[in-house]
Amino acid sequence: MSDVKRSLLDMSPGGKTEEEEEPSEDELIESDETFAEFCSRQARNVVHFLVEDWCLSALLGIITAVLSVGMDVAIELLQHGSGIPEVKVIMHGFKMDNYLTFRTLIAKMVGLTLAMGGGLPIGKEGPFVHMGAIVATLISKITASCQYSAFFSNEGREMEMLSSGCAVGIACTFSAPIGAVLYAIESTSKYFAVKNYWRGFLAATCSAIIFRFANFFVTAEQSGTITAFYQTRFPTDAFLIEELPVFMLLGFLSGMMGAIFIFTHRHISIFRQRNRVFKMIFKNNFLTFTVFMAMVVGIVTFPLGFGRFIAGKYWIV
Numbered sequence: 001m002s003d004v005k006r007s008l009l010d011m012s013p014g015g016k017t018e019e020e021e022e023p024s025e026d027e028l029i030e031s032d033e034t035f036a037e038f039c040s041r042q043a044r045n046v047v048h049f050l051v052e053d054w055c056l057s058a059l060l061g062i063i064t065a066v067l068s069v070g071m072d073v074a075i076e077l078l079q080h081g082s083g084i085p086e087v088k089v090i091m092h093g094f095k096m097d098n099y100l101t102f103r104t105l106i107a108k109m110v111g112l113t114l115a116m117g118g119g120l121p122i123g124k125e126g127p128f129v130h131m132g133a134i135v136a137t138l139i140s141k142i143t144a145s146c147q148y149s150a151f152f153s154n155e156g157r158e159m160e161m162l163s164s165g166c167a168v169g170i171a172c173t174f175s176a177p178i179g180a181v182l183y184a185i186e187s188t189s190k191y192f193a194v195k196n197y198w199r200g201f202l203a204a205t206c207s208a209i210i211f212r213f214a215n216f217f218v219t220a221e222q223s224g225t226i227t228a229f230y231q232t233r234f235p236t237d238a239f240l241i242e243e244l245p246v247f248m249l250l251g252f253l254s255g256m257m258g259a260i261f262i263f264t265h266r267h268i269s270i271f272r273q274r275n276r277v278f279k280m281i282f283k284n285n286f287l288t289f290t291v292f293m294a295m296v297v298g299i300v301t302f303p304l305g306f307g308r309f310i311a312g313k314y315w316i317v
Helices: 002-011 025-032 035-074 084-091 102-117 125-143 155-174 177-188 196-217 241-274 276-282 286-300
Strands: none
Touching: 084 125, 084 155, 102 125, 125 155, 155 177, 155 196, 177 196, 241 276, 276 286
16 A cells, blocks of 8 residues: 555656756756856865875874884884895994894884885885894894803804895795895895805795795785786796796886986985085974985875886776
């Protein structure tokens, strides 16, 4: 009975049939909106785009960068930077107090998490090399208290553990043990004993296996933190003969881009050291430069701005 009453009501002169739809909000705005109201609405859209979206994106990077710097100051200032240059100095025989301590490890972990969570493109490979070296040092100190302390407390043994720790730091980042060992040799050691290859490879392999097994303990929504961002479906063949010229060209272009990057970075560093205005603003307070760079990165990588061409898989329209 209710369905019959509803159908009669729709058929009545006062009712509305299915063909007679109410005008949408956009149609009402187009018909009744004045020029002043139109300008006011567009101004609100611009304010929403610039202030609520753009500025909030930059503010996210600024806040997390400040928290990261605050963590450096509050816990251990020695954990700034990637850590690879300092690890190389230590492995060449120089002593750096409090650089491979547990406090530095905690500061590195928390600071790196905050910085990367804020969208700063700093990368985690270098910090993980430092953290791997710290873990290797802590393990060496723990094992030095056992009955075979003369063996574990040997200085040469400690350098071997540092090399393995650097390889582990790369292996648990990319899950590539062979490349991790080669990277540890390239970036940290000037002289690398052949007997240390298998130690570094064993440690890096264990790290890569645990990293892979972590996939079974996360949900499908969280798997993006373990697996690659964009899965590929490349052929299983190692390569095709026709691809060799492309590989040669890719290697040439990559080498040129690396040389250009080093050249540009060198001149920017020299400019930062010699420019009076830059030194007046940023030299006395390192926190100012951190906030400035976080703001620049947040503005450049804003998803509705240039960020659509940098970080997104799909363009935002």
